[in-house]
Amino acid sequence: MPNERLRGAISARGLTTQRCAELIGVDPKTVERWITRDRVPHRAHRVAATDLLGVDETYLWPSVVDDLRVVSAGRAEMVEFYPSRSAVPLELWRSLIHQARESVDVLVYAGLFLPELHDITHLGERARQGCRVRVLLADPNGTGVRRRGEEEGFGIGLAHRVLLSLRYYEPILAIPGVQLRLHDTTLYASVFRVDETMLVNTHVYGSTAAHNPVLHLRRVPGGRVVDHYLTSFERVWAQAKPTTDIDAVIAAFDGR
Template sequence: MTNDRLRDALLRQGLTPDTAAEAIRVDAKTIERWITKDRTPYPKHRHALAALLRESESFLWPDALGPERAAEVATSEVVAVYPHRHEMPREVWSRLIDSAANQLDILVYAGLFLTENHKLIKTLRAKAQAGTKIRFLFGDPDSLNVTSRSKEEKIGPEAIAAKIRNAIFFFQSLSDEPGVELRLHETTLYNSIYRFDSEMLVNTHVYGLMAAHSPVLHLRQLAGGDLFDTYADSFNSVWGDSKPLPSELLTRRN
């Protein structure tokens, strides 16, 4: 049995067994065995290779960590827990947005609170032009799940749909910027997800409460961890089922 994940990760980074072996100071034949015979490296080599490939150990070698150790690493991935999103320090958001250099992902229904940052459009545009990949996922304002969530929060059946349209109006000027994608999803949103490279904020959703009043997990990705990757995979699943913004939602300002 071959380790196809390891093989693909090497290819994505433009590496060969020889160049990877040189980078982490092992024999190239050793890396070949890790691939072709699905051998599991020693921990120090797993750490080094995962860092080189920018992948988690749990992805490259799913069975390498026992349940207890995996739980310990997951705990270490939690930087902070905030009981309510509205109580989070503004500097946390500012630092995470400013620090994102490669990937910035946002999964929300509306995320209208983000528009309170009057410099955000300028900041995101500059990041996109510098090479940061930015992906926005907004709830489809016409979907049943958005209507249901609005009713659950007891703010009226159309309230969240209106917030979504307002948020899209705010961010629409980025829609033609290379490196920025704005899309719609129709999923039941169990968590809002905000990813900034290897850090993430997960705003849990609680029945009957607005997202602003619900808890937030601050996560930082670790090579041997699985918690961060669980939410990252969730974002990618929603992205895979999403659709482009329809033209009627992209009404340009005069």
């Protein structure tokens, strides 16, 4: 049976099988077999294809879920489980920032605890040393933060927490390598990624993030859990609004 999901994902990206093959680094006939014969690519090619198409590999090739090696690698990615964010050792948050070399990615609504816990200027220092820093905060004027605030019982208070976070990050926004964007997305988890390590703070309806469980993950070869959350981050990042003028954001909020 042909893999219509793969065919559709390639078409949705405006690509041909020829161009798709070139970008992935395989023969065009190989991509054709992936489609017409529903062949499952090798792990490296699956990763390249999903990165290119912006689609999770289990959507394109559902059978990989049953691959014992994938299951085993996914379990190996779990370093620790914390029943709540408040149970995560404070030193872990601090050490991750200090150890960052390549990438720091933050996806939250407000995430105010992070700048209150750790001097944000250290993120700027990491950026000056070549580390890419990307921060996604909720748009305080958006519907997403308003809905989440109502669910948590804080109402407009959550938007005010976003504004405070924005002020914390403001001093480092002019540093090359630091980017901040505002999203209006429903988050099912907050994501904190530093190089190969990730902390995923799950969201529970009606409960604040500090009281919800945290997964401490680290990427291992063959695993897909970290990549699964990174794909989610990239999707939110792609549709979020770049922001450098914090005063303008606050003025828009005050003028509602």
